[in-house]
Amino acid sequence: MELTVLGQDASEQAGGCSSGSCGSSGDQMSHLPDEIRKKVENHPCYSEEAHHHFARMHVAVAPACNIQCHYCNRKYDCANESRPGVVSELLNPDQAVKKVMAVAANIPQMTVLGIAGPGDPLANPERTFDTFQQLTEKAPDIKLCVSTNGLALPAQVEELSKHNIDHVTITINCVDPEIGAKIYPWVFWNNRRIKGKKGAKILIRQQQKGLEMLVAKGILVKVNSVMIPGVNDEHLKEVSRVVKEKGAFLHNVMPLIAEAEHGTFYGVMGQRGPTHDELQVLQDDCSGDMNMMRHCRQCRADAVGLLGEDRGDEFTMDKIEDMDIDYEAAMVARAEVHAQIEKEREAKRNAPSQAFVALADLQQSGKKTRPVLMAVATSGGGVVNQHFGHATEFLIYEASPEDVRFISHRKVELYCSGGDTCGDAETALQKNIRTLEGCEAVLCSKIGYEPWGLLEEAGIQPNGEHAMEPIEDAVAAVYKEMADGGLLDEPRQVVAATA
Amino acid sequence: MAYSIIETCVNCWACEPLCPSKAIFEDRPHFRIDAKKCTECEGEFADPQCASICPIEGAILNGLAENANPPGSLTGIPPERMQAAMAEIQAR
Ligand code: SF4
Ligand code: SF4
Numbered sequence: 001m002e003l004t005v006l007g008q009d010a011s012e013q014a015g016g017c018s019s020g021s022c023g024s025s026g027d028q029m030s031h032l033p034d035e036i037r038k039k040v041e042n043h044p045c046y047s048e049e050a051h052h053h054f055a056r057m058h059v060a061v062a063p064a065c066n067i068q069c070h071y072c073n074r075k076y077d078c079a080n081e082s083r084p085g086v087v088s089e090l091l092n093p094d095q096a097v098k099k100v101m102a103v104a105a106n107i108p109q110m111t112v113l114g115i116a117g118p119g120d121p122l123a124n125p126e127r128t129f130d131t132f133q134q135l136t137e138k139a140p141d142i143k144l145c146v147s148t149n150g151l152a153l154p155a156q157v158e159e160l161s162k163h164n165i166d167h168v169t170i171t172i173n174c175v176d177p178e179i180g181a182k183i184y185p186w187v188f189w190n191n192r193r194i195k196g197k198k199g200a201k202i203l204i205r206q207q208q209k210g211l212e213m214l215v216a217k218g219i220l221v222k223v224n225s226v227m228i229p230g231v232n233d234e235h236l237k238e239v240s241r242v243v244k245e246k247g248a249f250l251h252n253v254m255p256l257i258a259e260a261e262h263g264t265f266y267g268v269m270g271q272r273g274p275t276h277d278e279l280q281v282l283q284d285d286c287s288g289d290m291n292m293m294r295h296c297r298q299c300r301a302d303a304v305g306l307l308g309e310d311r312g313d314e315f316t317m318d319k320i321e322d323m324d325i326d327y328e329a330a331m332v333a334r335a336e337v338h339a340q341i342e343k344e345r346e347a348k349r350n351a352p353s354q355a356f357v358a359l360a361d362l363q364q365s366g367k368k369t370r371p372v373l374m375a376v377a378t379s380g381g382g383v384v385n386q387h388f389g390h391a392t393e394f395l396i397y398e399a400s401p402e403d404v405r406f407i408s409h410r411k412v413e414l415y416c417s418g419g420d421t422c423g424d425a426e427t428a429l430q431k432n433i434r435t436l437e438g439c440e441a442v443l444c445s446k447i448g449y450e451p452w453g454l455l456e457e458a459g460i461q462p463n464g465e466h467a468m469e470p471i472e473d474a475v476a477a478v479y480k481e482m483a484d485g486g487l488l489d490e491p492r493q494v495v496a497a498t499a
Numbered sequence: 500m501a502y503s504i505i506e507t508c509v510n511c512w513a514c515e516p517l518c519p520s521k522a523i524f525e526d527r528p529h530f531r532i533d534a535k536k537c538t539e540c541e542g543e544f545a546d547p548q549c550a551s552i553c554p555i556e557g558a559i560l561n562g563l564a565e566n567a568n569p570p571g572s573l574t575g576i577p578p579e580r581m582q583a584a585m586a587e588i589q590a591r
Contacts, residue, residue: 064513065554068573074554075509090510119511185575191517191544193551260584268576268584 054341056112057103059096061127065119066151067187067203069173070265071226071256090118093130095317101139102320105330108337114145116169122152125159132163141331147171147224151187151203153210161217168214170207171224174232175242177201182231185265208246215247222250227274227282228266229256240286251286255279276396276438280407369488371400373407374475375436375460377444384466384474388447394436397471399479404472410435433458441478443471500562501537502547504530508558514549523549 065074091099104110113135115121121128132144145167146160153170160168174180180200187199194202214221223243225236232239240251256273258266265271274282375394377386396407412432429451436442439460445467447455455462466474482488501522504514508529515523515530520543522536532549539562540547550559550567556574559567570578 063511064516064552065511066513066552068554070575073574074511119513124512185573188513188552191548191551192546261588263581265574265576268580 054111055107055109056114057100057110058114058116059091059099059131060118061091061093061096061131062115062117062121062124063090063119064123065149066123066189067120067149067199068185069149070183070185070271071228071258073263073267075263091317093127093134095320096131097134097138098325099315099317099320100135100142101325101327101330102323103315104139104142104334105323105325105327106314108330108334109341110142111338112143112145112167114147116147120149120152121146122148122156125152125156129159129163132165136163139327139331141334143167145169148210149203150207150210151189152206154206154213157210157213157217157219160214161219165219167220167222169222169224170211170248171226172207172211172239172243173225173228174200174235175204175208175239176235177204179232179235180204183228208242211243211246211248221248222252223248224252224254226256227253227279229272229274229278231271233274233278233282236282237285253279253283253286276408276410283408369401369483370491371398372441372479372482372488373398373439374478375410375439375442376471376475377442378471383468383470384443385445385468388442388444388451388462391444394439394442395471396439397475399475401483404475404479429454433460436460441482443474443478500539501532501534502539502549502562502567503532503534503560503564504549504558505560507555508553509555511554513552513554514559517548517552519543519548 068074100113115128115131128146132146135142135144144163144165146165147169148171150170150172153168173183177197177200180203181197184200184203186193186195187203188194189199189202211221211223221243223239225232225239227233227236236253243251256266256271258264258271258273260267260270374397376384376397377388377391377394378384379386379390391412393409393411395409398405398407412428412435433451433454436455436458441461441463442455443463443466446464447462452462463478466477469477479488504523506529510525510529512525512530515525518532518537519540520536520538522533522538524531524533547561547567550561553559553568554573556568556570556572557566561567570581
């Protein structure tokens with residue numbers, strides 16, 4: 001990755017998320033053609049920078065599915081659960097439209113509506129397209145997107161293109177039926193349940209065909225893959241290559257989440273998920289090949305609010321029934337808020353960053369310092385602004401002399417808040433600290449004594465000195481302190497055994 | 500003879516639009532099949548449609564009141580493994 005010199009070439013970077021909040025020379029958007037970049041620029045799921053400012057929501061209107069995946073249990077529906085595809089409130093299209101408009105009127109930052117489940121949206125075409133149709137008419141300022149396993153995709157591309165849906169996500173875990181048979185036990189195709197390799201072959205064919213057809217229609221395609229160690233981990237590099245060749249604009253590799261209590265095949269059979277390190281290595285391998293997306297938080301399918309922050313409870317159907325929404329007025333207010341956000345983003349983009357200049361100096365000094373991972377507690381806005389104890393997830397950044405780049409999210413307390421019902425006796429705090437394994441510093445607005453001590457013991461330096469500063473600047477500043485202190489000349493001393 | 504849906508149904512809607520006889524209907528606490536209308540898909544499809552898409556083992560019984568999708572047949576999880584895992588979770 002090359003060195004970013006901020007403000008040097010404004011014309012080339014104009015409109016992109018070239019600096020400031022994104023802060024990364026590995027800007028994911030820079031390789032994209034202008035019209036595609038425009039489409040994804042404000043999409044919180046696709047743009048690293050936009051998710052600090054804009055929000056998305058999903059509505060659960062699509063219950064039926066046409067395949068079975070080994071990481072999914074169709075029986076599971078628990079309020080403690082926040083894996084993708086798991087929701088508690090099934091809505092009909094009219095209810096969904098009402099909910100979306102209520103949320104849009106109350107949370108102007110909400111710019112994207114997705115249908116992702118709990119089944120497969122394209123296996124429920126009437127419900128899915130009825131929802132899209134109504135929203136296109138009633139709330140034209142909301143972007144629409146849809147996720148699918150791809151089986152029914154070729155048959156629905158024409159219909160999708162009518163609804164002006166410019167984002168489609170296909171979950172593609174393999175391009176080889178042998179591997180597919182280990183992930184998909186069956187598909188329902190041409191009125192029959194087809195098991196094993198034969199079924200996987202049909203699914204793969206449909207996914208690839210659907211991808212090609214969408215690209216040919218000029219519809220943006222993102223590909224999601226679930227990384228399953230020992231099953232498709234190596235193979236995903238091939239998947240990345242193939243989908244890129246066919247024109248997918250982003251490839252998002254997510255970790256398998258498997259616990260016996262989920263009742264999934266992988267959970268019960270003891271298939272493990274990848275470690276943070278394994279995931280990161282694969283994401284790096286694939287990014288050499290293609291633009292990767294790292295900030296997917298595998299959000300709950302009916303989550304409402306800024307990414308990672310679930311405000312669903314404020315908008316349950318009974319509460320929405322009582323709301324009186326004047327959407328015409330709401331649209332005006334929304335447009336104002338969006339303009340204000342745009343102004344702030346623009347200002348951030350143009351503001352020269354002290355930290356980067358400092359990093360450039362560092363590099364010029366010829367001193368070779370190693371890269372460092374840092375965890376950041378933030379509740380949004382692109383700044384360090386959250387108390388360590390309030391964080392439900394940490395953003396992981398990698399700092400090096402060349403660059404500060406966003407790597408991933410790590411949820412703490414993962415998806416289960418059930419305490420003793422799900423998991424061992426380890427305290428939440430110890431668990432959270434273990435989640436930060438590999439990081440050498442954690443940046444937050446404040447932190448208590450107990451976690452401070454435990455973090456230090458684990459070799460992670462707590463840092464509350466950069467509260468309210470832009471994340472990348474704060475990370476760069478901490479990196480510089482560490483480098484100046486001579487902490488980074490040697491490879492890291494491993495404190496705890498790493499996985 | 501007719502297929503039937505029992506209480507393990509999770510109301511996922513997958514079967515309802517597929518039935519050639521319009522025998523399946525939404526109901527509480529779960530979907531049901533009108534036994535008078537169900538033709539077991541005779542003359543329409545090689546396999547009974549509801550039982551071929553239903554993702555839940557044990558939710559649908561065939562005309563002989565047998566489980567159309569026995570334990571392990573859809574998820575691939577051997578029933579003993581499932582029992583052992585559940586027992587282990589209970590014990591915690
Ligand atoms: S067996 Fe066929 S006819 Fe009978 S309920 Fe199922 S789908 Fe309908
Ligand atoms: S497919 Fe099975 S689980 Fe779904 S509604 Fe029909 S009977 Fe119930």
